[in-house]
Amino acid sequence: xxxxxxxxxxxxxxxxxxxxxxxxxxxxxxxxxxxxxxxxxxxxxxxxxxxxxxxxxxxxxxxxxxxxxxxxxxxxxxxxxxxxxxxxxxxxxxxxxxxxxxxxxxxxxxxxxxxxxxxxxxxxxxxxxxxxxxxxxxxxxxxxxxxxxxxxxxxxxxxxxxxxxxxxxxxxxxxxxxxxxxxxxxxxxxx
Numbered sequence: 576x577x578x579x580x581x582x583x584x585x586x587x588x589x590x591x592x593x594x595x596x597x598x599x600x601x602x603x604x605x606x607x608x609x610x611x612x613x614x615x616x617x618x619x620x621x622x623x624x625x626x627x628x629x630x631x632x633x634x635x636x637x638x639x640x641x642x643x644x645x646x647x648x649x650x651x652x653x654x655x656x657x658x659x660x661x662x663x664x665x666x667x668x669x670x671x672x673x674x675x676x677x678x679x680x681x682x683x684x685x686x687x688x689x690x691x692x693x694x695x696x697x698x699x700x701x702x703x704x705x706x707x708x709x710x711x712x713x714x715x716x717x718x719x720x721x722x723x724x725x726x727x728x729x730x731x732x733x734x735x736x737x738x739x740x741x742x743x744x745x746x747x748x749x750x751x752x753x754x755x756x757x758x759x760x761x762x763x764x765x766x
Contacts, residue, residue: 622667624649626675626703627656640667646675660760674719676703676761704763707738718761720754738764 619635622645629650636644643663652658657676667673701717707729715726725747732747741762745755 620667620669620671622648622669622671622673624673624675626673627653627677628675629653636667641665642667642673645673657760672719674761703761705761706764707741707744707762708733708764718758720757721750725749740764 617638619637620640621633622636622640623633624645625631628646629652631649634645634648636648641663642661642665645667646652646661646663652675655677657678660676661673701714705714705718707715710729712723712726712730715721715729716723721729728747728749729744736743736746738744741759741764742755743764744750744758744762745752
């Protein structure tokens, strides 16, 4: 009985002694320099801005930039721009395509931004708003989110029907509320 009583405190003492030796062996050197690395700098966003701005093109903007920053980078609004149709306070994301409409587009609370969709090149001869009753394939493809297939569907639908309201474009297969929201300020049905 006496031997078992001493083995427990002896085991605890030996355990503490081993733990102390391990701590001493792994202790860092005194006066050793610690290398602190700076936080990585986020890469700038790349934005494509077209339409009624003085210098359309691709711009590198800081993270958390807004539509207003992109317009300023492109030299500001060009004469004839419909600045009320664009939400200048909206945040941008890397890869956004911004299309500034000309006069005649309806004001909107959302920016005319295409989130990551690959667009067909917009010819410089296209003027907004586009009349969806008379536009050709190339003009329709200049709208955000409208590619060759959807433009052909609009033309096919138009051969049978006339658009009386811009909202009727949603009757074309492949054009839903999200696409309509992106193009509503860029299209018209009348003169």
